[in-house]
Amino acid sequence: MSRDRFLEALRDELKDVSLMETNDIIGDYREYFRDAQEAGRAEDEVIRALGSPRQLAAVLKGSEAISWRPARSAASADPVARRLAAIIALCFLNFMIVLPVFAAALSLLMALFGGAMVVLAAGCALLASSLPGHGFSGFVKLDIIGQPISNPAVIALTGVAFLIIGFLWGRFDSWLARWFGSEFMRYVRFNIRFARGGN
Amino acid sequence: MKLQAKRGVVEMGVLARLARGDAYQYQIVACLLSGIDMGEATVYPLLRRMRSEGMVSTYLVEYESGPPRKYYRIEPRGSDVLAQMQAEKRNLFSQIDSIVAGGAA
Numbered sequence: 680m681s682r683d684r685f686l687e688a689l690r691d692e693l694k695d696v697s698l699m700e701t702n703d704i705i706g707d708y709r710e711y712f713r714d715a716q717e718a719g720r721a722e723d724e725v726i727r728a729l730g731s732p733r734q735l736a737a738v739l740k741g742s743e744a745i746s747w748r749p750a751r752s753a754a755s756a757d758p759v760a761r762r763l764a765a766i767i768a769l770c771f772l773n774f775m776i777v778l779p780v781f782a783a784a785l786s787l788l789m790a791l792f793g794g795a796m797v798v799l800a801a802g803c804a805l806l807a808s809s810l811p812g813h814g815f816s817g818f819v820k821l822d823i824i825g826q827p828i829s830n831p832a833v834i835a836l837t838g839v840a841f842l843i844i845g846f847l848w849g850r851f852d853s854w855l856a857r858w859f860g861s862e863f864m865r866y867v868r869f870n871i872r873f874a875r876g877g878n
Numbered sequence: 879m880k881l882q883a884k885r886g887v888v889e890m891g892v893l894a895r896l897a898r899g900d901a902y903q904y905q906i907v908a909c910l911l912s913g914i915d916m917g918e919a920t921v922y923p924l925l926r927r928m929r930s931e932g933m934v935s936t937y938l939v940e941y942e943s944g945p946p947r948k949y950y951r952i953e954p955r956g957s958d959v960l961a962q963m964q965a966e967k968r969n970l971f972s973q974i975d976s977i978v979a980g981g982a983a
Contacts, residue, residue: 707903707922710947714904728918738923 682712685726692736704739766874777866784859791852799845805838886963888916889924893960896934896952906950925950933959 680688686705693701708729715725729735809831822828828837891910895901901909907921928934933956938946952960 704926706945707948710945711903711907711922713944714902714947718904718908725918730917730919735919735923738919739926741923 680723680726682722682726685729685732688732689736692732693739696740762874769870769874773870781863788852788856788859791848791855795845795849795852797845798841798848802838802841802843802845805834805841807838809835809838884916885920887914888920889928890960890963890967892921892924892928893933893952893956893963896950897957897960900949900951902939902947902949928956931955 686708689708690701690705693704696704712722712725716722811831828834888910891914892906895906895909903922903925906925907918910916910921911918925934929936929950932953934950935953936948936950939949941947
């Protein structure tokens with residue numbers, strides 16, 4: 680491909696750009712080829728270095744679009760305004776979405792914890808009532824599908840089963856709470872980083 | 879990240895070169911090519927963007943053999959961006975230094 684073919688191909692690719700701008704771009708590349716030639720470089724080597732006209736046109740159109748993207752100009756223009764915008768956006772996100780999710784997750788964890796405590800307490804009560812001569816059997820009653828159970832061994836076994844279930848339940852809840860806590864800390868760190876403008 | 883950093887380096891290189899004095903496109907590219915491993919084609923789109931953002935401006939200078947040359951000049955806004963980039967660079971380097979120093983200890 681010669682210099683003229685390259686420039687023609689580039690002009691073709693820039694069809695949807697205004698004629699004034701296209702002429703400006705083509706003129707700049709014409710100047711570039713001339714200067715490269717004066718620097719002693721071969722034409723086809725420069726063309727290779729510049730890449731395909733199609734790609735070049737895509738980058739040129741893209742860079743024009745980028746220059747008007749508000750985030751970009753805010754970043755280069757005013758870091759304070761950008762930080763303020765980041766903080767406002769974070770506050771909005773936190774109050775509208777993260778806070779309700781956080782509250783829901785926290786109440787779920789507390790409910791799970793309460794459930795574990797109830798099951799553990801039931802296990803303790805059953806075990807205690809299975810022991811002879813304590814006076815508990817008066818108000819702790821075990822009944823399975825309408826059949827009252829009075830055998831202390833069965834009551835004790837049921838108590839142990841309740842304790843095991845309550846223990847596993849509690850372990851699951853504490854594992855969940857720890858995971859939730861670490862995720863929450865990660866989110867807090869992200870907030871700080873974001874508000875500082877580090878992205 | 880790597881790509882982003884490279885873009886920043888090229889942008890900073892262009893501004894730093896223009897801070898030393900006005901130059902035409904080929905001079906800028908030749909200056910950067912001597913110091914940075916980069917695609918030759920990346921500079922011109924960047925120059926156009928910088929011009930549309932008001933970081934640099936252009937003017938034509940008569941040239942003896944052929945059409946006039948377009949020179950690029952850094953504007954106050956470009957100087958601000960350059961200063962900001964240099965501060966960011968120092969900050970980044972000192973962070974890296976402290977990590978490296980901490981790792982050695």
